[in-house]
Amino acid sequence: MSTAGGIIRALNSGVKHLAIRRFTLRYPEQKLKFVGDGFQFNPETGVGIAGLRGRHILYHEHCTGCQLCSVACEGIAEAIGMVKVNETWKQNKKAIMPQIDYGKCVFCGLCVDACPFYALYMTNDYELSSFTKSALIYTPAQLAIKPKISQDVEIKVDDRGATHG
Amino acid sequence: MSTIAPQFRLSRFIASLFDIIFWVLLIFSLVGLPLVFIVLFYIKMPVVNGQMLTPYLAMTWMADPSRTLPIIKSFMHTTLFHVLAFPGFGFAALLSAATIYVERKFLAKIQLRVGPLYCGRIEGILQLMGDGLKLISKEIIIPAKADKPIFWVGPLLFVGTAGAFVSLIPVTGGWVVANPAVGLLAVFATIGFFPIISVLTAWAANNKWTFIGGLRALHQMIAFEIPLILSLLPIVILTGTLNLSQIAESQQHYWWIIFAPISAIVFFICILAELERIPFDLPEAESEIVAGWLTEFSGMMYGLIQLGTYLKLYAFAGLFTVLFLGGWNGPSVWPAFPADIITNGITIGPITAKIAGLPLFDQAMLNGILWFVIKTVGVILLILLPRGVFPRIRIDMLLHTGWYKLIGLAFINIFIALGLLYAGVLGPGGLIQ
């Protein structure tokens, strides 16, 4: 009889879930809201600031072309290469800046940790797919653009279940 | 191999058009028309309104819309229509397609998912069509060392047998494709074909996984066929007939599930096992034997098997309805057609609208179909539900259930039915009925 009881309880549980709100995030229409503006790092204290580790943003006015990000990436993904830019900054005599290949990047954020000049951060932008491999290589000019993001959905928990929206 | 397209010339185009027209006319008049008449000579044409329906008469009537109604009506009573459209294949396929869609949405709901969403704009209602198109357009891959004739014919036979099964299910009074006096025995004979087909195709694919799956299907179906037959004996004992239509009609006052509840439970479990649905889907247990006896099927062959499976699902649900839930009997909820509407049409102010289809149906038939469909859909939903809440069981547990528990349970209800019969409560000359 306990078998029959268990079967009935299981069926009942299944039927009960017909009334619970659906949990699926309908991705292209809904986008998750993330904490902060992205992962940042304070070299003074050596502690990061929480945020999504998405695509990088490069502040040209801070970058000195020191290659530390590139060196940090060397054993990890080898995604960062230094390229010449047609800009003149007085702190960047060699006029080289990082260029990131997102086909290789693993988004570990150790390059952000390595940057001592507040130049390289990460943003909330994660939609980087493209049809060609070369479009995944972001030049310093592309990296400087602040992404426009509309992310407004987060998990809501209430009595009728958790849902996105 | 690509060739450059020749330059377009109007004269050649026109000449080729004439060529085509000439040959079409010639072949049609010399071969086609005689062929049509030869065929029509052998086929008995129905008698409509006291007139023998000749091809000329049919064409005459088709030109006049007001006189097409008798043709349609007579056509609705031909065997062809029965087999292809209403109680037969078309109706069942429609219900099966709806079943697939409902199953996916229903399961998604239990699992807190969304299910098909984008195809067809409204909650993915055209998903099935998309899947069908995908299956049709996919390549059919035959294993190199397969036994090709059996492998090819397997899915077709499966659908054919499922169709034969569907044809035995009466939908409403008089609307059944095949109505043999030994209908229930015919059902047993039909479902006996399924294990053979699965084991043959499994063997023919020449793959270890398919063979294990085929043997499992065989074991499972044989083990559950006996309790299936035994669980229906109380109905036969109580009604004294094997004809499914008569069994359905005998439940005008009481459903047999009242007097044979254990049989109904046993029969329901056996349905699940025969359909290879989730607690008993061992022949397709994908984590053990890749997809069981369906492993090597691809493209439309797999689609045919799926079609057959869902036809079978509909047929079993219909059988459950007919045997236990009173068939098409139910309170009259369909409003009666007033006689003047049938003859004169509806008159609203100056406009008189004739409803063309009304004489084709009558109230009892529509009512019967309504109740039959409602009950069948309920049974189908009950069949779908275990997929959401139960895991697959093991082969030894399955055989143990089939051979020991269910057969014993089925016998209990046989004795109950015999007791009712000898006590004079039910049966011929009993208190009830």
Add this chain to the structure above:
Amino acid sequence: MTNGLIDFVLVSVALLAIGIYGLSVKRNAIRMLFGVEMIINSANLNLVAFARFIPNSQGQTLALFSIAIAAAEVAVGLALVIVAYRMYKNIDIEDFRSLKG
């Protein structure tokens, strides 16, 4: 009935002859079982045909008995074939010489 009794009986004779041929010629144990099945079926056909033309119900009753017995016979026969196959790794009855396991 458009068909006479003689038609059915002739078919059954043909089936019987083919069954006897199979039984006497084939040395494959399973094929010999096929022959036996054909003979039994020809007998059943005769029974039902005569029952239809006499007419009474006992022919059909006997045919049903016969079918059931045939089922039992096939089950035992195939079990024997399996046992023999397991012993000799063959299904040729010429090989089944020794009766010792």
Add this chain to the structure above:
Amino acid sequence: MSSENDKDGQPSGTSAGSSEDSKSLSKEDAKKFYEEKGIDFSPDVPVKPKPIPQFEKSISDRVSSKFGSKVTVDYVRAGRIRVSTKKEDILDVAQFIRDELGYDHAESVSGVDYPDSKEIEVVYHLGSYTDEKLATQVLTLATRVPREEIPNPGKDSSRMTSLREVFYSVEFHERECFEMFGVYFEGHPDNRRLLLPEDWADIPPFRKDFKIKGR
């Protein structure tokens, strides 16, 4: 940063899109940058003398008193004891450790390749489930087998006695060690390939002379 000590001297894989100019800027510049910033580039591990814990000391004393000069106790720390022995004696030591000390299973078997001293060290980390006091303890049992320049796994001199009879749980670990270092374990019932493909024909890959491509 690691380039300073890159021993094979190969240039590391250049990043995609790095232009010609960036190649002229070697990694010395990065090093120079650190020196300019005054960051110490050669940190040393601070040496903190820790007191030798008593319980661990008693265990290691039992081992050394039993086997004397056959074993060397390399270190005794909180929860960790390292004992090394010759490969001929390892079976006896292991049996003693299992039967007398109460260690009942092996957590891992790792090989360490020392090409300079032409030896491969095989390290067993042994733990205990049955003895409640030993739950925090991991005893490291190490031995060294000879290493040949041109390895021929299973047929050369780098072989030792398998401990499978003593610690049943080393079965798969020793198989891994065999294929990764070429140390053949005598007495192991199933010295087959485990992780590597069956047609692997190169030298055992975890030896130091097996280089990863591009590094």
Add this chain to the structure above:
Amino acid sequence: MSTQLPPGIQLEKIDDRIMTLNVGPQHPGSGHMRLIIKVDGDYIVSCDPDPGYVHRGEEKMAEYRNYIQNIPHLERPVIHDSSNILYPYCLAVEELLGIEVPERAKYVRVIAAELNRCIYTLYWLAIYGIFLGHSTMFMWPAGDRELFIDLLEAMSGARVTHAYLVPGGVRNDLPANFEERCLRQVDYFEKRLKEYLAVFYKNPLLISRTEGTGILSKTDAIRLGTTGSVLRASGVDFDIRKKEPYDVYENLDFETVVMKEGDSYARSYVPYLEMFESCRIIRDALRKMPKSGSVRTKLKPNPKGGNDEVYKRVESGRGALGYYIVSNNRPEPYRVKISVGSFRNLICMPYLLKGELLGNMPSVYWSLNYWPVEADR
């Protein structure tokens, strides 16, 4: 039998009753590994696990990267449990380099590890469900896992490969109002977990299917050196969080889940109960955590280890996870050996599957809490 065959290839005796089945590496009933199973009828005669399909040589790779650069690739073997697989590495490197970890960082690390344990266990449970043909049990844990993924995403910035733990603490501080959010979601999650009982764990079909299959006795569990939930399901009370507490586990309030049966039901039930304990640990840690303070000790840029070796272990989702690191005065480790629970439990597979029904193969196999990618490393 010729001796010329390469190791790993065997000639097999042909017997028409024994059928050899290659379960995997591409089979819905295996992970990324192959089980060479010989069946006699429906009974498994022998099972020969053949891992290595996803072997990447993480240990070899670690010898070429310095201590910080090793972090992103060392978490790759179990990306669902990435905090836990980095945990012993961080502990070992901290001991090797003599780094002190701030108090708050210890708590944050524990919270991250426990959240990650839940993520791993839910993923494992989802696959266990689908292995048993229970599609609802695939969808529910996979959906509820999202709660924790969101939490860890808020903590670390990545949804799966966190790379959050570093030697010396954690990468970044917790975001604002994390405590409140975490508590709310953990409460909801505990409620959800109880829903699994009726459908899965107390389902009579599941119980009758998994109970009494693949029994591993206590002595065998010890002899075979199993670990994690496999060990605890066999009645051995051994949890490194209790026995050898690292970081702040000794301050926290939780219990070890031990079951005596040792069958696949118990092995699958122990991780489920441990998720409740994880929730308890998270709540306790959130309460006891210092509300402010540093979370990371600043490291020197390219730290060198001494001429030393260290062996550190933690309790991961699959059992004890140890790192054996040998260093020789260089920025890169000389040798890294990852002793993983999956690889240690692999030895049970031929032992347990022998004599089982083929239908028990998925449940026994996956109840061993075996993660093929981690075992291959």
Add this chain to the structure above:
Amino acid sequence: MVDAVFLALSVLTIGSAIVALEIRSLIYGSIALMLTLSGVAGFFLLLDAPFVAMFQLSVYVGSIAVLILFTVMLVRRELIFNKIEDKRRRYAGIGLMLALMLGIGMIIIGSGMKSMETNSPSVDYRKIGEDFLTYYSPALVVMALVLAASVVGALTLARREDITNDQRAD
């Protein structure tokens, strides 16, 4: 007097009977045997005995054919496609078959059966049930016993003694 359905059925039955015995592959032979049995069921339908026909289908096709297929598939693959026979015996067998057919056929054609036709209504299948339960009830019991005995005997024969289902070998 002989209609098309009858002709088609007899061609199917006799043809597939010959195929069942003569085709190389035993699997195809079994399928052909199934066709023969189904053809006989068709004859039963023609003879207005639907109960027997359906019984024939469910017993022969539903279980006996499955049994035969199962046995054939248990046999090694080479044996399935192996044809074992003796040529001289074969000619003798064909002769015997023809002699039988001709002899009995001539006798039957010569007998008075030729003119036998009927217009009487067919027997209701309920009558068969009555027969079973009244006059033939001892036979029914005996048949049940025979069936049970044969099933038990077959199970005993086909059982494998060398397999014990012990779970743990070592």
